Amino acid sequence: METKNLTKVITGTVRLSYLHVWEPTSMQDGGPKKYSAALLIPKSDKATVKKIKAAVDAAVEAGVPKWGGKKPPALKLPLRDGDAERADDPVYKGHYFLNASSNQQPGVLDRDKNEMLDKAQLYSGCYGLVDINFYPFNTNGNRGVACGLNNILKVKDGPALGGKEAASVAFADVQVDEDEDI
Numbered sequence: 001m002e003t004k005n006l007t008k009v010i011t012g013t014v015r016l017s018y019l020h021v022w023e024p025t026s027m028q029d030g031g032p033k034k035y036s037a038a039l040l041i042p043k044s045d046k047a048t049v050k051k052i053k054a055a056v057d058a059a060v061e062a063g064v065p066k067w068g069g070k071k072p073p074a075l076k077l078p079l080r081d082g083d084a085e086r087a088d089d090p091v092y093k094g095h096y097f098l099n100a101s102s103n104q105q106p107g108v109l110d111r112d113k114n115e116m117l118d119k120a121q122l123y124s125g126c127y128g129l130v131d132i133n134f135y136p137f138n139t140n141g142n143r144g145v146a147c148g149l150n151n152i153l154k155v156k157d158g159p160a161l162g163g164k165e166a167a168s169v170a171f172a173d174v175q176v177d178e179d180e181d182i
Contacts, residue, residue, distance in 0.1 A: 006058035007134045008150075012048040015040040017091070017161050018099075019124045021106050021152065036101035037149055039130055040082065043094050052079055052098070055134045059145045063136025067143055076144030078134065091161060100132050100149035107131075107151040122154055125161040129153040 017038040024033035041048055056077060064071055078099065082092030108116040116122055131151035137144060 009051045012045045034101040040095040059134035072143045078147040100147040102149040125158045127156045
């Protein structure tokens with residue numbers, strides 16, 4: 001009989017930000033390079049929020065032995081409130097967010113569930129379903145639950161975040177005169 005992984009979640013549709021899924025990057029100077037993404041979860045998506053909270057609770061229970069047999073009073077938890085922590089950023093308004101990362105490159109699929117080959121099609125600002133898992137950590141005196149990034153299924157485009165729009169959007173209404181001398 002197969003047992004269900006209580007720390008794994010497939011999200012509802014989330015907005016992807018700070019997307020580093022094609023090349024790993026370091027979040028700290030000299031730190032380890034990882035693949036990562038920030039997931040913006042609409043507060044209205046109560047089903048995804050409920051699944052995430054249950055998976056975090058399961059990871060906390062799994063961490064108790066790692067933390068000396070009891071739950072530490074000041075655990076770092078991955079699900080954060082965008083309205084409270086990023087009040088100055090309108091993109092985070094009405095959202096929870098979490099940061100997911102992995103040492104291994106995540107699988108990336110397009111809407112038709114084909115492997116995404118055109119890297120420009122997955123960018124900060126688009127929307128997708130994300131396969132994530134939660135796990136306890138105890139590193140250098142820090143204790144908590146982290147979020148692992150497994151796979152992404154892009155479901156739709158959205159305005160690019162970070163000030164740069166996709167070339168296909170920038171030139172969408174431009175007509176090229178084929179008779180123009182170069």
